[in-house]
Amino acid sequence: MNGAPNGAPNGAHHGADLPDDTPFQLPRWYWVRKHPTLLIGALLLLAVAALALAAPWLAPFDPQDIDPLARMQPPSAVHWFGTDALGRDVFSRAVWGGRVSLTVALAVGLLATVLGVALGLTAGFVRWTDAFLMRVMDGLMAIPGVLLAIALMALTQASLGAVIVAITVPEVPRVVRLVRSLALTLREQLYVEAAHALGTRLPVILLRHVLPNMVAPLVVQATFIAAAAVLTEAALSFLGVGVPPQTPSWGNMMAEGRNFVAVAFHILLYPGLLLATTVLAINLLGDGLRDALDPRLARQL
Template sequence: MTDSSVSAPTAGADVPADHDLRRALRFRSLRKYPMLYLGSALLVLIAATAIFAPWIATHDPLAISPLTRLKPPSAAHYFGTDALGRDVFSRAVWGGRVSLVVAVAVAVLATVCGVILGLAAGFLRWADSLIMRIMDGLMAIPDILLAIALVAIVRPSMTTVIVAITIPQIPRMVRLVRSLALTLREQLFVEAAHAIGTRLRVILWRHVLPNTLAAVVVQATFIAATAVLTEAVLSFLGVGVPAQIPSWGNMIADGRNVVAIAPHIILFPGILLALTVLSINSIGDGLRDALDPRLANQL
């Protein structure tokens, strides 16, 4: 779909002109959706810090040093030390890995399961009632309580936390995809595909799924942000990742008893946690505006 404000290139148009056009469109897109690009830049920075944690961290995140316990931020310890003398900066850098792994894993699993179940509920009438009653039952239980119950049943680990956070998020994706599928199955192009004998799985893959991707991607970003917060809450309550693994939730839990004399222990991981959630939500808001043609025309 071409932009009416840009004239079509002539046959003799050279490559640099086309390159300039793409560059101008990208610049205009940056001005229209600044939160999308700012959020992406911030998230890339946080992710790069977590990926290169072995080289960025100045100390062993698990090393205990009683002689340097509860030290304020200094040149030797950028974010200070905790009650066991562990370097808060190093633990915060490594803790980003836990949050990002949980966010990506939960978003992917919830999206895949939600899309499959949502399409089945939207196009298979016999499965609709069964799937949606199960989803309603899961949504009737508060997310955090369901996650705590699931973690309590199984030994706490990274995998357990991911599964416990994913299950409460699946119903939201299922309901979204089902509502889109119910609308799309009445469209003429879907009815035409049925009329010529196209198999259902081909219709879903080629015609229905592509028309749900925009909403699914936006919802996946909000699921990722929720996963980061939920993992921190579970770790803070002591039912998340094991205490020996550096995570922002564990760090905040470790510092709650000495917050009056060493607020830096919870301050820096709290800031990183807030920035991560803010960046993911900014990406989701930006994608919603960019992928919704009604909102795009108003900008």
């Protein structure tokens, strides 16, 4: 008797049991059932992204159109989210503003991850660079991210590209520290030492043996960086040092509406709700990915 129930082959499991495979080998339906936050975050983020991508077709008015006769009107059938102090349609500006926030989130997440991986692997595997690179990273982390971004924006002209760079720089040290810590562990593994002994070049070792083992934590870290980037971009725009004031962005809209809270609260309300929904969606997605990609958490469920 091999112990398999009802003649099932060795290693078969009951339907309610958890497979012994790693999370990367689990079927997609299993991730959704065991990690509902992953599904909720993905759906919310897709909804916000769909609004932003469809802005040219969804927006009933040009976001820059000024109508002095329609100043600070409440939500209505014509202006779904009302109008602002210049008579511009709040709904049109809100959906167009989503493009700015999502562009910043995606660009900062990718740039910070790519730069952090390059610097972290250098610090972890090229030992003579470790002390210098990490002291630079420690110096950047000693400055609050928003203050560093404001200082960088003061050196450039207000533009979307400048905002992306200003937000990326404070986020890079977080990725560098993560990648370096993983690299210090992975470089001592037997398969890495064997590759060294066989004369494999360092770039090949990094691409074939090291980076694949960093994918899961890097994906999770990138989502949290993206969420922080959305908030930082809104904060910079709110303070007047972000994207140009005429550009429709959630931070600019809230900055313009703060002076009219008592008489036209909707100017501040709707971009704030979209901002909070986007950050919540990205954080839920990150939490779900963390739980799904961590083998130890998967086996505990």
